[in-house]
Amino acid sequence: KPAIGVLALQGDVREHLAALEATGAEPSAVRRADELDAVDGLVIPGGESTTISKLAVAFGLMAPLRRRVAAGMPAYGSCAGMIMLADKILDPRSGQETIGGIDMIVRRNAFGRQNESFEASLVLEGVDGGPVEGVFIRAPWVESTGAGTETLATYGGYAVAVRQGNLLATSFHPELTGDHRVHGMFTEMVRSAR
Numbered sequence: 001k002p003a004i005g006v007l008a009l010q011g012d013v014r015e016h017l018a019a020l021e022a023t024g025a026e027p028s029a030v031r032r033a034d035e036l037d038a039v040d041g042l043v044i045p046g047g048e049s050t051t052i053s054k055l056a057v058a059f060g061l062m063a064p065l066r067r068r069v070a071a072g073m074p075a076y077g078s079c080a081g082m083i084m085l086a087d088k089i090l091d092p093r094s095g096q097e098t099i100g101g102i103d104m105i106v107r108r109n110a111f112g113r114q115n116e117s118f119e120a121s122l123v124l125e126g127v128d129g130g131p132v133e134g135v136f137i138r139a140p141w142v143e144s145t146g147a148g149t150e151t152l153a154t155y156g157g158y159a160v161a162v163r164q165g166n167l168l169a170t171s172f173h174p175e176l177t178g179d180h181r182v183h184g185m186f187t188e189m190v191r192s193a194r
């Protein structure tokens with residue numbers, strides 16, 4: 001079984017652990033560098049990206065996270081996790097850093113201005129069996145992407161699911177729906193990277 005960690009500093013960690021388990025992965029919570037060393041892939045949960053960023057720095061995890069991602073470890077970020085995987089944020093809070101890795105510019109709380117929270121059916125490239133129900137909660141959108149990226153889904157004219165190599169990011173929260181196809185796609189990415 002692929003060992004997949006969930007970065008457990010803040011956010012909806014439990015929901016991701018359960019979704020990964022359902023896809024046949026061996027999930028674990030990652031709070032320390034030695035726990036990060038032990039996994040084949042990592043999920044960065046939804047939550048609050050400024051808090052996750054500050055805790056990652058305080059716990060000495062930011063540099064190890066950047067090293068693993070740069071070395072090709074598969075990673076998947078939902079919502080706040082998408083922000084953490086973006087090379088650039090348009091409106092960072094002071095002191096907010098990202099792990100980076102996906103050549104994209106992300107706008108935080110972009111959908112939140114009109115709508116705190118909503119759901120939308122999304123056709124997601126690479127996911128069979130019909131549309132995915134996207135849950136958006138103060139969600140970011142992708143303002144622009146670089147040449148090495150693939151946009152897997154759009155909503156309202158903006159990319160909301162992006163892949164670059166072994167890195168995957170969604171604006172929405174598949175961990176909250178009971179539909180494990182997006183986690184299944186990530187578990188397959190981890191399997192084939194091993």
Ligand code: GLN
Nearest residue numbers: 046047048049079080138
């Ligand atoms: N708005 C949050 C942020 O900036 C993300 C919200 C979420 O993960 N549901 O981190």
